[in-house]
Amino acid sequence: MRRRLVLSAPAMLLPATTAPVDLALVLAVDVSASVDFTEFGLMIGGYAAAFRDAELAGRLVEGPRGAAAVAMLFWSGPGARDLAVPWTRVADVEQAGALAEAIEQAPRIVPAGATALGEGLAAAAALLARCPYPATRRVIDVSGDGSTNAGIPVAAGRAAALALGATVNGLAVVDEEPDLEDYYRREVIGGPGAFVMRAEDYAAFAEAILRKLLRETAGPLVA
Numbered sequence: 460m461r462r463r464l465v466l467s468a469p470a471m472l473l474p475a476t477t478a479p480v481d482l483a484l485v486l487a488v489d490v491s492a493s494v495d496f497t498e499f500g501l502m503i504g505g506y507a508a509a510f511r512d513a514e515l516a517g518r519l520v521e522g523p524r525g526a527a528a529v530a531m532l533f534w535s536g537p538g539a540r541d542l543a544v545p546w547t548r549v550a551d552v553e554q555a556g557a558l559a560e561a562i563e564q565a566p567r568i569v570p571a572g573a574t575a576l577g578e579g580l581a582a583a584a585a586l587l588a589r590c591p592y593p594a595t596r597r598v599i600d601v602s603g604d605g606s607t608n609a610g611i612p613v614a615a616g617r618a619a620a621l622a623l624g625a626t627v628n629g630l631a632v633v634d635e636e637p638d639l640e641d642y643y644r645r646e647v648i649g650g651p652g653a654f655v656m657r658a659e660d661y662a663a664f665a666e667a668i669l670r671k672l673l674r675e676t677a678g679p680l681v682a
Contacts, residue, residue, distance in 0.1 A: 580616025
């Protein structure tokens with residue numbers, strides 16, 4: 460059975476019992492009704508291709524601890540979320556490739572409902588809090604194509620992430636909402652060196668997500 464996340468999970472922190480990493484990264488992916496199955500395929504294919512990129516794989520293992528931990532969360536309407544890829548420690552190119560394969564094979568089982576961005580952020584924070592790998596940096600990488608229209612306020616979800624000392628970065632797909640990049644900048648991102656990038660549409664997603672991951676794996680930057 461696939462594991463589910465609940466918003467109360469930050470209060471149930473797991474003990475740090477495994478090898479440390481330089482970066483704990485949650486990929487929080489919008490799979491709401493505005494994302495059709497073709498767009499979902501382009502998005503997931505883009506994430507998988509990114510982790511097969513030699514430069515990104517190198518960035519994940521070049522820190523003092525020689526590893527990163529990555530998990531992927533699908534989110535949609537209120538209460539609709541799924542741990543698509545559990546926490547995976549990446550310490551070499553082969554493990555980055557295995558992560559890419561796991562991303563590519565992740566089924567879309569979350570109902571394609573509303574866009575509960577605040578709840579997506581809160582669930583990503585819960586997942587980050589439960590990371591079994593002690594991390595020097597914590598980052599939530601949220602991608603989507605719409606502003607919130609259901610669930611808890613975005614500010615509440617962002618606050619849950621910032622309370623962990625995490626950085627929230629955004630990738631806004633702007634084909635349906637041209638002002639979404641500005642919305643992400645105002646309402647979504649936060650923490651040390653936080654930034655937002657844009658993709659004009661899902662055809663441009665793969666290139667955009669690679670650029671974004673290269674930037675956020677390079678270390679904390681000035682926004």
